[in-house]
Amino acid sequence: MAEHTSEQIEKVITDSLISFGANAEDINRDAELSALDIDSLDLAELSQIIEEHFGVELTSGDVAEISTVGDAIDLVAERA
């Protein structure tokens, strides 16, 4: 199922977070989304972008489990 590399996923997520207003230099795998000022509306947008790019549908329950950038990358990589 490895149609998409972890690097591709990381890039899409990172670019999305930057477009939402997060500082690029603050973004790394361990960064907490809350510390990046990413909230539920941003995550709803991120879910949409992820589905469009990778065909992975994230429910609001899935999104609620994500607390760091790495969590998001891993969750998508697992399903992509």
Add this chain to the structure above:
Amino acid sequence: MNDVVVTGVGAVTPLGIGATALHERWAAGICGIADGEGRCREFVATEHLSVKDARRADRFTQLALVASIEALADAGWGEGMPYDAGRVGSIIGTGIGGIGTIELNDRVMFDGGPKQVSPLAVPLMMGNAAAAAVSMRHGLCGPAFGTVSACSSGADAIGTAIRAIRHGDAVAVVTGGAEAALTPLSRAAFGALDALSHSGISRPFDARRDGFVMGEGAGVLVLEDGEAARARGARILAVARGYGATADAHHLTAPHPEGEGAAAAITRALADAGAQASDIVYVNAHGTSTPLNDRAETIALKAALGEHARAIPISSTKSAIGHLLGAGGAVEAIATILALRARLIPPTLGWGERDPQLDLDYVPDRARPLDLSDGRRPIAISNSFGFGGHNAVLCLEAI
């Protein structure tokens, strides 16, 4: 009952960023209209707002936020609010709301299906978005909502804010109006009504007037309970003396031909202010440059003010910035206050050919100093009338 005072103003208009740009450029005879529209060409949201705040806001909300930041700083609130947050409201009118967001997401849905519609679509398009954003930006926890009465929305917001303070619902209200409807659908829709100027020229009260020119922008004022403002040593710009609101109950888009509702609103605003017609030294007209409005408004002014109407300078801000729809009443209230404070009445730009039925003094050509030989404080009215037959009039006294 305490008075309600204006302690800060902020504006983003086709004449530039800031309330000072609005007054000074209009008074200098500069017109902000280009290519038949009054666009805020100097406005770049991210020069004033973070990326996050800017993308969380439709353009009408962005304009309101930037005007509100200026208004709060002008009121001396830049270093923090002087009142308990729960006692400060946010009442911001708009005629249409986030129509740019609606149109964008409609296209996205048409092209890509419903799953492509942004989760931000609803919070950006909703008509209360500007009031909500201003509340959140500044931490205002008192009454917060939008007012919707087409082109009277901004004046109705201010009138409602005056009432909220007088009634004790709030000690201060950040209030005004915002509009950003220079969009394809909006242009087409107003065009279909044949409301827009074919010449692309806004020349209120002139015989050649042929419709309004659309504009965009925002005006925000800080209103405070007069006693509270004086207790904190605030610089007071003006007193929000009165507000009158009526409806024509006549036609969806046309004003009453004799301006009855408009005249009644002026009369009510004067009564609310405890002022006489003879106290009024300036009228900031609704003056849209449509054949019907400018005629009905002239009749209404004569009906409400009597012979004194002929002695008062009357000018229309829309000659310099176009018709800002739901922002108009707020921007024009600010223009009125700054004109009175400067004792300088900006002109009705483009006026040059008299319509025999419109026989008042529309201040053509250039700004005119306001003669107040008896040293009294200048009092003016600012008119706003909206599709639907809404009439809202503010009575303002400058310090």
